[in-house]
Amino acid sequence: MSERDVAEAIAIDAETRTHGHGDHKDELRLWLRLLTCTNLIEAEIRSRLRERFNVTLPRFDLMAQLEKAPDGMTLGELSRRMMVSAGNVTGLVDRLVQDGLLERHAAPADRRSSLVKLTAKGHESFATMADAHGDWIGDFFDQLNDGDMGELMRLLGRTKASVRRAMEQGEEQGNKE
Amino acid sequence: MSERDVAEAIAIDAETRTHGHGDHKDELRLWLRLLTCTNLIEAEIRSRLRERFNVTLPRFDLMAQLEKAPDGMTLGELSRRMMVSAGNVTGLVDRLVQDGLLERHAAPADRRSSLVKLTAKGHESFATMADAHGDWIGDFFDQLNDGDMGELMRLLGRTKASVRRAMEQGEEQGNKE
DNA sequence: ACGAATTATTTTAAGCTTAAAATATCTCGC
DNA sequence: GCGAGATATTTTAAGCTTAAAATAATTCGT
Numbered sequence: 001m002s003e004r005d006v007a008e009a010i011a012i013d014a015e016t017r018t019h020g021h022g023d024h025k026d027e028l029r030l031w032l033r034l035l036t037c038t039n040l041i042e043a044e045i046r047s048r049l050r051e052r053f054n055v056t057l058p059r060f061d062l063m064a065q066l067e068k069a070p071d072g073m074t075l076g077e078l079s080r081r082m083m084v085s086a087g088n089v090t091g092l093v094d095r096l097v098q099d100g101l102l103e104r105h106a107a108p109a110d111r112r113s114s115l116v117k118l119t120a121k122g123h124e125s126f127a128t129m130a131d132a133h134g135d136w137i138g139d140f141f142d143q144l145n146d147g148d149m150g151e152l153m154r155l156l157g158r159t160k161a162s163v164r165r166a167m168e169q170g171e172e173q174g175n176k177e
Numbered sequence: 178m179s180e181r182d183v184a185e186a187i188a189i190d191a192e193t194r195t196h197g198h199g200d201h202k203d204e205l206r207l208w209l210r211l212l213t214c215t216n217l218i219e220a221e222i223r224s225r226l227r228e229r230f231n232v233t234l235p236r237f238d239l240m241a242q243l244e245k246a247p248d249g250m251t252l253g254e255l256s257r258r259m260m261v262s263a264g265n266v267t268g269l270v271d272r273l274v275q276d277g278l279l280e281r282h283a284a285p286a287d288r289r290s291s292l293v294k295l296t297a298k299g300h301e302s303f304a305t306m307a308d309a310h311g312d313w314i315g316d317f318f319d320q321l322n323d324g325d326m327g328e329l330m331r332l333l334g335r336t337k338a339s340v341r342r343a344m345e346q347g348e349e350q351g352n353k354e
Numbered sequence: 355a356c357g358a359a360t361t362a363t364t365t366t367a368a369g370c371t372t373a374a375a376a377t378a379t380c381t382c383g384c
Numbered sequence: 385g386c387g388a389g390a391t392a393t394t395t396t397a398a399g400c401t402t403a404a405a406a407t408a409a410t411t412c413g414t
Binding site: 152164 | 201205206207210215218221225317319326334337347
């Protein structure tokens with residue numbers, strides 16, 4: 001690195017630190033890689049679920065939530081846990097009931113709600129799919145050793161915390177301040 | 178930990194190493210965190226693009242591709258680069274043309290294709306959005322230092338390679354073998 | 355130059371997704 | 385017990401997404 005390059009680097013760095021808005025090139029590259037990596041895996045899971053079990057990922061996710069709730073769950077609870085809109089859940093549940101994988105029951109105490117649970121067929125179907133799904137994920141991360149996996153967990157945790165902080169700050173701007 | 182538990186742990190571990198299919202618990206937790214982290218960021222970007230610029234993420238992504246191609250691009254090229262179906266691109270382009278952000282031109286040499294490019298309005302609109310977008314991403318990763326970012330890049334690279342390898346292996350199973 | 359195979363794009367049908375409006379029910383203070 | 389506001393769900397309208405079928409044009413071997 002030449003003297004001039006060093007000087008330039010220092011100048012740019014000073015500018016960035018001072019004014020706090022560089023070009024965010026590294027961050028953009030990192031975000032792109034994170035997105036590509038996730039999309040690659042998700043697309044493969046979708047594809048395999050469709051080809052081998054004729055099921056969509058949202059339906060699989062919904063069944064996974066119900067598997068953990070033997071006594072059933074309300075649509076609102078499903079909506080919150082899956083982090084999707086209530087209207088979305090209504091449609092998914094309708095189609096799964098149509099397929100005989102779910103049952104709707106009137107909620108005992110609240111006539112606005114209904115409880116949803118897996119049918120026997122639903123349980124059986126999910127168990128098979130979850131087995132395969134677990135194996136796929138295992139294969140996808142097969143080349144990472146324990147150290148890599150732990151480090152990746154840690155860094156993603158830091159990232160999530162950083163994003164949440166940025167979201168809170170952004171929210172304050174959106175309000176009064 | 179009792180003697181029995183230790184023995185059991187060793188037995189399970191031996192079984193896992195021997196047959197290569199444990200419960201994949203760590204991998205599933207890692208995948209879940211990766212997915213959550215990406216979805217968190219993506220949802221926030223979608224939300225901000227919609228609120229502040231009244232634009233969807235797919236439209237923003239399409240415009241970003243065209244920004245890098247001053248002479249325009251065919252729909253097929255857009256489809257490949259965005260990694261979405263051709264039919265999807267047709268619809269997106271139609272709506273963006275409707276909004277006056279894109280122009281379609283007959284391709285000079287191939288009457289099957291059309292070239293798409295940003296209009297002046299499209300360029301201007303994208304420049305504003307890209308600036309804000311870059312700042313958002315910068316903020317999201319603000320709490321990560323250079324070492325963390327480099328390490329995350331490296332680990333995501335390893336992950337992508339691992340997934341691609343698993344996909345190739347899975348493909349072989351799907352064919353003749 | 356003919357025709358088969360390939361390539362580029364569009365259309366179609368189905369499902370996912372959301373925000374916003376509409377319904378229905380519940381809760382709580384009075 | 386009444387009524388206002390909160391809560392649970394459904395409906396609606398619009399857009400995104402895909403796979404598969406349909407069109408249209410090109411390429412290439414002969």
